[in-house]
Amino acid sequence: MGTSTHIAPIQKSSHLQKSKHTQNTCPIQANAKPAPVHLPPKEQARKSSINTAIAKPFVKWAGGKSQLLNKVQKVLPQDLASRKNITYVEPFVGGGAVLFWILQTYPNIKRAIINDINQELISTYLAIQNDVENLIQELLKFQQEYISLAPTERSLYFLEKRQAFNKKDVAPTRLAALFIFLNRTCFNGLYRVNAKGYFNVPHGKYANPKIADESNLRACSRLLQKVEILCGDFEQTSRYASRNSIFYLDPPYKPLSTTSAFTSYTRQGFDDTEQIRLGTFCQKIARKGALFIESNSDPKNINPKDTFFDSLYETFSIQRVSANRMINSNAAKRGAISELLISNVENV
Ligand SMILES: C[S@@+](CC[C@H](N)C(=O)[O-])C[C@H]1O[C@@H](n2cnc3c(N)ncnc32)[C@H](O)[C@@H]1O
Secondary structure, eight states, rough: OOBOOOOOOOOOOOHHHHHHTTTTOOHHHOOOOOOOOOSSSHHHHHHHHHHSSSOOOOOOTTTTGGGGGGHHHHHOTTTTTGGGGGGEEETTOOTTHHHHHHHHHHHOOOOOEEEEEEEHHHHHHHHHOOOHHHHHHHHHHHHHHHHOOHHHHHHHHHHHHHHHHHHHOOOOHHHHHHHHHHHHHHHOOOOBOEEEEOOOOOOOOOOOOOOOOOHHHHHHHHHHHTTTEEOOOOGGGGGGTTTTTEEEEEEOOSSSSSOOOOOSSSSSSOOOOHHHHHHHHHHHHHTTOEEEEEEOOGGGGTTTTTTHHHHHHHTTTTEEEEEEEEEOGGGGGEEEOOOOEOOOOOOO
């Protein structure tokens, strides 16, 4: 661990360069509701509804935080909307539910750093940032081809694309298109790899999946223009810790039992040693003056005497919040459970 990975650079498409410097064709600007001018910034952010965000995660991702946004917001510093020079850091960005929401809710955040160990996911963020029009064209082609096929032919088409994705022998924007296509058409939108690191989720059976969500991809691209995108282990983000930074950490959750959790985002996995390494990381960034909020599972759901996180984060605040989780393979065991929000934010 502790390494960062080089991701092949993507040429900026001429369209994007043009739109950045000359005309603004992005729908996020045209459709954005203007904030009420008579409200102070703090009040504006509070009023901003969780559901009015225009840019939303472009992939379905296990552990996505869309449903917990209002709970995360309550833990954020109350004066966040009026703070200047804030750097937002998300070391386990995944689908980016918190990233996209926070950048739209707090436009005063001028700088953001995101990181994930999943190279293909990060390549896709880079393609959306730098080559969104070509990416959309690739996805529109996949969409037309896939939707016109009969169910059995669709399964074959999916397997062909999964093989091409695992071979990785394609240009970065094509790899990003394959990544999004597979996410939209595979079983439950899961991302799971086998011991060799190959994506192995089977074909899903959605009748009419939206493979090319053009307006959302352009809205994401627009927001990502102010984001620095890194690929590697979470520890490399500690260099951004300062009195002006806020970290949101959403690591792979500690499994509640051997059957209850989905933990195979990566070949390496994320065991208790990794959770302890993350605890040490939080102490380190807190010492540098950074604020942090971390989500994790609550082992007390299964064993009320389990104090793993209470001990690991004893010097920080731990809140228990309710969440609906759909990642149990046994449908009967899905439902509301308690999750942790660990932080060093003091809201008085
Ligand atoms: C729970 S998901 C994040 C979910 C995300 N916040 C969302 O809203 O969709 C955890 C992420 O951590 C990443 N990850 C796993 N081990 C990591 C490591 N050592 N360093 C950085 N990222 C890691 C996985 O690839 C995965 O995307």
